[in-house]
Amino acid sequence: MRLAVTGASGRMGGEVLAAAADRADGVVLVAASDPESVDADAVGEDTDVVADADLAAALAEHEVDALVDFTAPDALADYAAACADAGVALVTGTTGLTDDHRAELADAAESVPVLHAPNFSKGVAVLARLVGDAAAALADYDVELVEAHHNGKTDAPSGTALSLLDAVDGARGDSPRVHGREGEAPRTEDEIGVHAVRAGDVTGMHEVWLAGGREELRLTHRAESRRVFAEGALDAAAWLAGRDAGQYSFAQVLGMTTDGTEVAA
Structure with a gap:
């Protein structure tokens, strides 16, 4: 080639x-x-x-x-x-x-x-599938997404984060996305919290939380290089x-x- x-x-x-x-x-x-x-x-x-x-x-x-x-x-x-x-x-x-x-x-x-x-990343491709499956199976669980990248990345949320959010929407229908929280900001029932970290030379980390009343599931991918x-x-x-x-x-x-x-x- x-x-x-x-x-x-x-x-x-x-x-x-x-x-x-x-x-x-x-x-x-x-x-x-x-x-x-x-x-x-x-x-x-x-x-x-x-x-x-x-x-x-x-x-x-x-x-x-x-x-x-x-x-x-x-x-x-x-x-x-x-x-x-x-x-x-x-x-x-x-x-x-x-x-x-x-x-x-x-x-x-x-x-x-x-x-x-x-x-x-092959791992992220599999993660997107798992996130969709989990969002469908745990339909009443709260969803939050945290992603981290190096301090020179210009777009936020990352493109990968957006694809993971799309996987949740594909399983549940479109949900409002709340980017960070400050002051009085009570969580609505169907929102997805999105949090972007930019620091140092972080290659890439994406973590999706699904939390119910007595348990939480975290699906995480970290790129080491x-x-x-x-x-x-x-x-x-x-x-x-x-x-x-x-x-x-x-x-x-x-x-x-x-x-x-x-x-x-």
């Missing part, structure tokens, strides 16, 4: 570069783009490092099969258009997308395969390259579903 990576000097871009270099299953990094300078040792002498403005030309020149992106919503829109023009599969873990950004991904998916996921997300994205890229145009899910990559929706446990 001939691979391109955007945001090569970023936290996740660097992890994808390192993960690609460690793979022994035929992944070849042929192009990388970034608005900042990129360490040549990080990409290798055979990788073409280009400015974002030159990405579309590089994708075509190097016959790229798939592009992996962990950058920012506005930049992603440009990368999606470049992939559509060059016929390159797009895998992105960029979060904080608006409806307009999602529409741009949908436009690209008319020409190429596109896979957007807020999290590329960003490499787990990079490896999952590369698995997704290898799976996505060469498929028909359309929008795909990480659950499909993991065999949890065939049509983009999770298979019931």
Whole structure:
């Protein structure tokens, strides 16, 4: 698989570069783009490092099969258009997308395969299923969600947290979401409390509480390294390259579903 990576000097871009270099299953990094300078040792002498403005030309020149992106919503829109023009599969873990950004991904998916996921951890994919099952089985239990990330993360709640909240809504119907509490703030019967922590270099933690009158259940996932997300994205890229145009899910990559929706446990 001939691979391109955007945001090569970023936290996740660097992890994808390192993960690609460690793979022994035929992944070849042929192009990388970034608005900042990129360490040549990080990409290798055979990788073409280009400015974002030159990405579309590089994708075509190097016959790229798939592009992996962990950058920012506005930049992603440009990368999606470049992939559509060059016929390159797009895998992105960029979060904080608006409806307009999602529409741009949908436009690209008319020409190429596109896979957007807020999290590329296998454990989180299973967690989302468990949260939905638990919310349905414990329908009268209070639900709270706590998530923590590093102090440079810009969006809150995280994209992963939003996907877990969607899993609860899928089991119970839409519930009002209360972001933190202060002063007199009695809990309503059907609300979901959402709490975002930003501190230090926390890779990622998500915990869903379900509490009844005499017990509580906590479902927790902790990422110990960003490499787990990079490896999952590369698995997704290898799976996505060469498929028909359309929008795909990480659950499909993991065999949890065939049509983009999770298979019931």
